[in-house]
Amino acid sequence: MGVRVLLKLIDGVWGLISMIPSILAVGGFFASRLHPARYMELQWLGLSLPLVLAINILLIGYWLARKKGWFIFPLFALLLNIPYLSAVLQLPFKKIEPAGRELKVATYNIQQGGDGELSVISHELSTFMIEEKVDVLCLQEFPSTGEVQSKWIEELSNSLPYYTLNSSSPGVMQTALFSRYPILHSQSIIFPDGSCNRAMWADLDIDGQVVKVFNTHLQTTNLNQHRIRPSDNIDRAASRIIQIKDMMNENGVIRAQQADIIRKLIDESASPVIVCGDFNDTPASYAYRTIKGKLKDSFRSCGKGYGYTYRYLRKLFRIDYIFYSGDKLRGTRYYSPELEYSDHKPVIVTLDVDFMPFSSRERNRK
Template sequence: MNTTRRYRFSAGITILFGLLCLASYSVSFWPYQSHPGVALLGLFVPLLMVVNCLLYLYWLIRKKKILSFPLLVLIIGYFTVGSVYQLHGTSEEVEDSFSLLSFNVRNFNKNGEIPEEGVDSLIIDFIREEDPDILCLQECLYSMKRSDVLPQYPHSFIDFIYSWEPQPIHVIQAVYSKYPLLNVQSIDFPDSANKAIAMDVVKGQDTLRLFNIHLQSFAIIPQVEKLKEEDSDRLIQRMGKVLIKQQEQAALLQAEIEKSPYPVMVVGDFNNNQFSYAYRQIKGDLQDTYRQAGKGFGQTYNLWGFPMRIDFILTDPSIKTLSHSTYDQKMSDHFPIRAELLYQPSARGKTRGNSLH
């Protein structure tokens, strides 16, 4: 292949991946009931951004003008959907702040997905060491309701609905808190084992509404051998249906968030990244603590070695993010996230809900 053909081929690849990346940005801005297959592009936004970054560096080294195209793609992404990587985080220590930790514990490894002994004890030890003021767990165990392994929390709620089936009909969410919990409610998602719980957290004279959520899962086993066994067309169709269900669940949550008379915190496992329509629906004018104070990729899930961020802590703008931390301990298929927060009543302007009492 001569120099001219090589350049044209490389330029064609650059334009192709640039256009795919631009198309993937649009996924977070429009509902995809009519074309759920197209929405799958949103799952690949982080990868497409990385590819465009590599293409930019490639053309920069070769000193070709086409480098401006992947650079433009990245700039458009940064100002429309955000970046996949943050160079610098922030960390402040402020009196009267509080900490919140969210973790999908995958049933404390009850089914032995991690082939090691004592993973459940590792999780409990981790929580004790971190000692957050508010702890939100997804895929918890009902046996935790009768357990005293976390005595530092005088207030807790472990959600569960009994069933005659061998397995519980809903994934179990749990909240442990050093502050009183009031007005606890379950938010059921139609035709789904996933759900959310909501409650009011009373911290001194202030009340904050907390949502601990777990959106519809793709239920994909991330091993190449397993995926090869499933027909690709059926896999894409199934994933498209999951995206539609996530959107429906996000709309339901959005309505509940809008009704809150108190500043809102939404945490949990979204089972989709920050470029999805469901994420944008729920986020609204809330702030993503990673975007406010996190650094690096902020990965909460590792898929085939690629870092993904599918677990989030979103807060009302009146709740300042002092720091955001991610952890790389392998205790589940997800990684825990933690935020240090400070409620500032005077900073609450035009946000969801009414003014705080």
């Protein structure tokens, strides 16, 4: 009897300990729903969701194999985070009806080492976009001035003749939008937080229909600049950890405030909307959820497999997005190739641009 009681006690203690990942996963669920300015630490749970959910999956298997009821807690945590899972993982064999009239939209953060390296890749990247038959291209951290910028404009405008640029100040990397279709109006979005990151919108005339395209570059994480190095001693490493924590908390709040601004502009648009950009945040973040709102996430609509766009940090994170108005547009193909030009991958999405609302179209077919 004593052994049985001891084993039950061990199971109980282990069961309580195994609830910790479930609790962390619940916190990760709320990370996208609560503003970081008020709940700053939750963003860390959002960032750690891939690992936390993986642990919960292992615990479900463990407790089911043991035929113990403790599996209910990690299962609940997993089911609660299905919206997050669908934003990073899609079945590879789903079938999607091809587009009737195609519009190819691409977004890419091309920064890698400065203007010198950008000069080298301009021809290669423009050739790639031509081969992909891209109609609208949103670039973050576009060359700011001089011959490098002129070369990029010359290369890209061969196939995308309409373009608009914006920056926070002279000499600072810009956001840029290139289009096969005429740009009717465009405007910079200047964030009031002193950030060097910027956004813009442009109204495009796509065969008589106005579509508002946002090109968004939210506050960076600055993680690479403050990462712990093998040469750091214990004191230096501890100092860097504190710096990273404070910096990530501050930047998370800034991104959330920037997302609020973008959301307001989206809500004010009377035209169908496409949102492109580098959010520097995952689908478990407040920034992602706020900007997406009722828009469609192209990866969730037509992506396949595991979706990531940041090539470092074990390829765990999707931080580059294309959203669109689901009542007038429909995603039919999501493509994110492993190019070597940047630490980001480009995102290329094919949209069906029959601007009749899809519900009406289905009724007409019937």
